[in-house]
Amino acid sequence: MEKPEKLIVDGKRLDGRAPDELRPLKIEAGILKRADGSASVELGANKVLAAVYGPREMHPRHLQQPDTAVLRCRYNMAPFSVDERKRPGPDRRSVEISKVTREALEPVLFLELYPRSAIDVFIEVLQADAGTRTAGITAATVALADAGVPMRDMISSVAVGKIDDTIVLDLTKAEDNWGTTDMPIAMMPRKKLITLLQMDGHFTKEEFEQALDLAFKGCEQIYGAQRQALREKYAIKKGE
Template identity: 55%
Template sequence: MTNKEKTVLITKNGIRHDGRKKTDLREIRFEVGILDRADGSAIIYWGKNKILAAVYGPRELHPKHMALPDRALIRCEYRMATFSVTERKSPAPKRREKEISKILAEAIEPAVFDYLYPRSVIDVFIEVLQADGGSRCASITAAALALADAGIPMKDLVVGCAAGNLNGEVVIDLDDVEDKEGQGDLPIAVLPLSGEVVLLQSDGVFNPEQYKEALDLLMDACQTIYKLQREAITNKYAKITEEIIEPVEVEPEPTEAKVEKKKGEKTEEKKETEEKTPKKKASAKKAKSEQSEESEKKKKTSKKKEKKTPPKKDEEAKE
């Protein structure tokens, strides 16, 4: 207990217990499409948080009586792994997890064009592998990426972030210590394009000025996170493109080398056969010459292809 009393949440200079300033976010990193069997997936590393989101669907809904006649049902399950917190957490879903599952589903719903898939269900599973405060905001941010990765039509991505009240100072992005010992916690989720608020919870004490300040700071923070979120998506596809483009430029050399190697091997074999059967000499020589011709042709064709590719790109663009 003595330790806890000693932790200084915020100094007079505005430095927080982990060295951040008032409006500093923790480091945020995303990976998209990391699960093979899910329709869409994402993982978010937000400070010490590690949260996995998986999306399945739209798919057939069972039991059928839950189906909505005019739109898709959005189900969300938030679960914390037993090892996600310092004290082992019981795996049974508690009130807190049920609450977060519900508010996540409700925060996602306004972003998704659910009327495109009537009578079906979109399942979102969120698995907290490591928790360090602000996990509901991180979950929402990851879930939005997973939904986008699943190819589900959305108005916009959803971004979550929390603000807090530390001894009267409004700060952004609370971690676990600040969440527990601070005077207030204000998680929010927005659609960054329109600024619509899809989730707003508020815990503890804020006076009207602090509340306004917190909302203003959060909107800016959400825009920053939104950029990272978008980058994560484009990076996934850019990686594949890079993988392809580089080999095309580099490949001709290694393949030719391989062909030469093969030639070498074959010729060695042929030499052996020549020694054994001198009659076949002539035919072997022919084969050699043919091979070399072929390889030359290959080289030519490969060069031609290189030349050909740019105009074809244009053709495809016309499509």
């Protein structure tokens, strides 16, 4: 794909969205039979799967914590998820994303209820179009709730950025590549506590604050969809 001359024309982005608009979002809970909890998230062209196992016995034993459960996360991209085949296996990028994902999820979980155990979260990116770490966190939260792991709140996550000097919500691959700034954010929507904030590029202080406000708005929408997904899974069984 060639770099377009402008990323925003007449206030509309390349895919016809307004600057403060999310891509079409679809969340489904409990899609994997063998996992204790699972979820899928589709955000525009992104397709992400999350599976949760546990709390279960911690192996290897020396990693057990006597007073708390241990959360382990793995973010992985399928080789076919991007245009150019990605070499399978963990690389520098996915190891980092696994770590920040774990740190984004840990604050909401009541890990102290399950000493000596482990909770495993697997995030598989099937199709990527920028913002997969945020989609992964969104999916992992729903999967954790679906597994029955007690939590203080859900984590909703979205990216904001700057393209053509405009602050926009939820960047696509093209906007990420040719835009100036990309800032993924994860937070607890109820108390507006941020658990992940990374930034690639530059913002002035004013732009940063504007971007943060936009991210809060985006997360609210995602939060609603997450709760809806969990409700739907059990509503179907109720009406049978």
